[in-house]
Amino acid sequence: MGRTSQAVLVILCVLRTVKAFEMEIIPAERIVAQIGDTLILTCNTTGCASPSFSWRTQMDSPLGGKVSNHRTHSTLTMNPVSVVNSHSYLCTVICESAEKERKEKSVKVELYSFPSDPIIEISPSLVAGEPATVICKIPDVYPSDHLEVSLKKDEDTLHEKDFFQDESTNTETKIVTYTFHSKPEDIGKDITCVARLHIADMDFEPKERASSQKFNANFGPQNTVITASPGNSPMEGDSLNLTCMTQSNPPAQIVWSKYLAEESIQHLIKSNVLSIPHVHFNDSGLYVCEVINPVTNKTEKATLDIIIQGAPVITKLSIEPSTTVQEGENVSIHCSAESNPPPKIILRRKSENANMGPFSDRSILLPSVRFQNGGDYECVAENKFGNSKSEITLNVKYGPKNTMITVIPTDTLKEGETVTMKCTSSGNPAPVISWKKKKATGESEEISKNATLTIQNLKSKDLGLYECEAYNLFGKEEKAVELYIQARLEEPDQMIPLIIAFSSVAAIAVPTVAVLIYVSRQAKINGSYSLVKALRLKV
Numbered sequence: 001m002g003r004t005s006q007a008v009l010v011i012l013c014v015l016r017t018v019k020a021f022e023m024e025i026i027p028a029e030r031i032v033a034q035i036g037d038t039l040i041l042t043c044n045t046t047g048c049a050s051p052s053f054s055w056r057t058q059m060d061s062p063l064g065g066k067v068s069n070h071r072t073h074s075t076l077t078m079n080p081v082s083v084v085n086s087h088s089y090l091c092t093v094i095c096e097s098a099e100k101e102r103k104e105k106s107v108k109v110e111l112y113s114f115p116s117d118p119i120i121e122i123s124p125s126l127v128a129g130e131p132a133t134v135i136c137k138i139p140d141v142y143p144s145d146h147l148e149v150s151l152k153k154d155e156d157t158l159h160e161k162d163f164f165q166d167e168s169t170n171t172e173t174k175i176v177t178y179t180f181h182s183k184p185e186d187i188g189k190d191i192t193c194v195a196r197l198h199i200a201d202m203d204f205e206p207k208e209r210a211s212s213q214k215f216n217a218n219f220g221p222q223n224t225v226i227t228a229s230p231g232n233s234p235m236e237g238d239s240l241n242l243t244c245m246t247q248s249n250p251p252a253q254i255v256w257s258k259y260l261a262e263e264s265i266q267h268l269i270k271s272n273v274l275s276i277p278h279v280h281f282n283d284s285g286l287y288v289c290e291v292i293n294p295v296t297n298k299t300e301k302a303t304l305d306i307i308i309q310g311a312p313v314i315t316k317l318s319i320e321p322s323t324t325v326q327e328g329e330n331v332s333i334h335c336s337a338e339s340n341p342p343p344k345i346i347l348r349r350k351s352e353n354a355n356m357g358p359f360s361d362r363s364i365l366l367p368s369v370r371f372q373n374g375g376d377y378e379c380v381a382e383n384k385f386g387n388s389k390s391e392i393t394l395n396v397k398y399g400p401k402n403t404m405i406t407v408i409p410t411d412t413l414k415e416g417e418t419v420t421m422k423c424t425s426s427g428n429p430a431p432v433i434s435w436k437k438k439k440a441t442g443e444s445e446e447i448s449k450n451a452t453l454t455i456q457n458l459k460s461k462d463l464g465l466y467e468c469e470a471y472n473l474f475g476k477e478e479k480a481v482e483l484y485i486q487a488r489l490e491e492p493d494q495m496i497p498l499i500i501a502f503s504s505v506a507a508i509a510v511p512t513v514a515v516l517i518y519v520s521r522q523a524k525i526n527g528s529y530s531l532v533k534a535l536r537l538k539v
Contacts (some may be wrong), residue, residue: 023046023091024044025043033112034113035083038077042075043076047095048096050095051072051095052095057088057090058106059087074091076091087108087109112197115140120213121135134193144168149176151191152192188215193211222246224300226303227243232306232307236281239279242289243272244256246300253294256274257290284308310340310385311385312337312339317336317390320333325397326396335379337379347361371426399476403425403468408422415458415459415460419455421435421466431477434446436469438464466481
């Protein structure tokens, strides 16, 4: 009974740890987004291993975004946000379980557009007592039926206008125009355009934007400034927009220029915006915006120092006088790179060994270069943004060196053997190797053009002095070896049987010869002989 209770308790504990199927939309609150920005809605689930997601608007309008489903969540990305995204978005999740549970949640997306300050234009040229028209432009406003605009001269309100009855359904540039007769005392005062976009219960900033311009007759240019977007220190490869802004009436003519390294000036374009799609390090420098008022014949300049940041780029890796040199020449290796902040440059010989060989900050000098200095050299430039590497090969030409002769076998040579002599030598280009043999007359005779010389069935005539010559375009080197040959001797275990055999033959042959001599003499006496008889007599 006790075991049964424990089992039930374990099952209950397990059931309690299983998470229930839940979902949420992130962000969960009311969403306020500016047109042109990027908005990402995330539908997240817990307690379901294989959820199925779907998105829709409550008005069944197009989503106006891209859906990306993942294992336990789904995202709806609106990039960029436009007026079509002003909806309540509904995320539906079906959990593919036995019960096939279904859950839904929605979030409302509210949009606005109030991206920049108003633009003021005063025309024609202001002359005291004559009509002057002030134009105020509010770019890309949405929704415009919440827009209020005020025109002020210092603290005095000249004109007010609202767009509460406007029925625009997209972003629009709204324009407010006001004409008045200027007075001499108005010259030098600020004409200000204040635009307010008040939307109840919508949290965004700023809700009020203002711009001002000096009220003056035929003035300017003045207050000329250069603004850089995204900033005056962009990363290499980024786009850069330089905007020259000035106060002038009539509008000023604009000429861009840039100071070069040698302090000369390079003229660029005649526009208030200078755009560089992809900046490089050589785009760094002092940019000048010169504005000219042709009526007042006055000019004004604004400058901005642009510094391009980024990882280093190796601009030069060279070997002087050439990548291929002869041993003994003076050689210099140089590396240069550009970046901001300035790079740390290390120039070194590339090697698998721990000792990398010569290295330097930017250059390596090799007076009277040796063949050991040949090989690959590596330049590494780095700063906080990254690093760059480049390699170059130094090819050193030199005459033969370290010429050696190897004789196999290495023991004392004997007649009848095979001997192999191998000649090796280093050099660049690879040396040509040949063999010569000293004759009795003292002259040398070439006997082979191979590095390996093999003599089979060695004889005494093969003894003598052999010379190996290694040569290329830059010199030659010779080595010699003398062959000594030992005469052949019979092995002891072969001589003993021969001695025994010779002794045995002699022991039989001597009595036999004596018998034959005796028989021969008897034959001379008797006129004939019998070997059998002779043997009997002997016995």
